[in-house]
Amino acid sequence: MIVLGIESSCDETGVALVQTGGQPVPALLAHALHSQIEMHQAYGGVVPELASRDHIRRVLPLAQQVLDEAGRTVADIDVVAYTRGPGLAGALLVGAGVACAMGAALGKPVLGVHHLEGHLLSPFLSADPPEFPFVALLVSGGHTQLMQVDGVGRYTLLGETIDDAAGEAFDKSAKLLGLGYPGGPALSKLAQQGDPAAFKLPRPLLHSGDLDFSFAGLKTAVLTQTHKLADQMQARKADLAASTEAAIVDVLVKKSMMALDASGLQRIVVAGGVGANRRLRAQLNAACAKRGVRVHYPELALCTDNGAMIALAAAMRLQSGVQEAVADYAFDVRPRWPLQDIHA
Structure with a gap:
């Protein structure tokens, strides 16, 4: 079975295209990604209408490229999958509309996928894929969550942010700098280039x-600093950046270790854009090595939003028979679609 996945x-x-077969994890055949960063830089953030347009x-040329x-x-193509949510409404509608139109034209079924489930399962495409069950640290954009994952579609929320997420703390602090x-x-x-203890x-x-998180107070502390x-800002900017990153990472690592203790599990998966952070990976690797715990990450190219994770999540749901x-x-x-509300 070949699944085409669309992320928007x-x-x-x-x-992306993935294929199920004799192997336990679907294989990635090809994927392509277009980032809008350059377009949005002039506005200092994502402009939803421009993103949708x-x-x-981009979506159809990228589909032809991966084929x-x-x-x-x-x-x-046997199934067309798309991101149903969460995300920007207009952007989601583009992917959903194209996927359903393509499915109708080909006479093939379609499947809407939860964006965070895509991130959650993305490490299965890595050279060192995890095995169920595991604790997952999801650090993607406006989401910071700890989940217990017992299988595809079997997710238990252990803790989440009560205000700003880790990604938002990075972005808002960067703007202040x-x-x-x-x-x-x-x-x-x-x-x-800075001193994390400065x-x-x-x-x-x-x-x-x-196991809950809160990063709004950290952002306020960065603003105060x-x-x-004042006049020393340019000279001390790297130190403040390093200290900010260290504070965020310390909380993520400590809470992740607490989640392992609470669940009794010996494996952790880190997924989402912040999962590419070097300091986070280094400290998690060290903490997990000390405990004899396995830690898994997506490939760096698959940490950000991508079609491969959507195609994979759809394929794994179909392959496991949960949908x-x-x-x-x-x-x-x-x-708005909490991951714990997804039905197996």
Whole structure:
């Protein structure tokens, strides 16, 4: 079975082909991605209407590109999958509309996929795929969550952010430092030149005893420091970036270890854009090695939003029998859709 996956939840258009067969995990045949970063930089953030219009321009050429790279034609597609939510409503509607139109034209079934489930399962495409069950640290955009994952579609929420997510803390802090858009990667790059112990920034909820997160207070502390530094800001910017990154990573690592203790599991998966952060990977690797716990990540190219994770999630749901694709081309999207509400 060959699944075409379309991702269009925000500012990246992704298309991919995966194939199920004798192997336990579907194989990635080809994937292509177009990022809108350059277009949105002039505005300092994502402009939803511009994002939607750009998805319209990109999705079909990208679909043709992956078919060509895989040596397949549209006739070889068995299922068309798309991101149903969460995300920007207009952007989601583009992917859903194209997927359902393609399914109707080919007479093939379609399947709407949860964006975060795509991130959650993306490490299965890595050279070191995990095995169920595991704890998952989801750090993607406006989402920071710890989940217990017992199988495809079997997710238990252990903790989540009560205000800003880790990705938002990176982006908002970067904006305060004048680093522009996209802020998170820029802050992390600058942090490599700074001293992570230069500023004593708060680690919100670090000792709360639960698995929830809060990063709004950290953002406020960064703002306070920028005001205090004033004329010294340019000279101390790298130190403040490094201290900010260290505070975010410390909380993520500590809470992840607490989640392992609470669940009794010996395996953790990290997924989402922040999962590409070097400091996070280094500290998680060290903490897990100390405990004898396995840690898994997506390939770096699959940490950001991409079509491969959508095609994979659809294929794994179909392969495990938890859901069926249907030839019903009436569609809706869910801009707000908690992962724990997904039905197995």
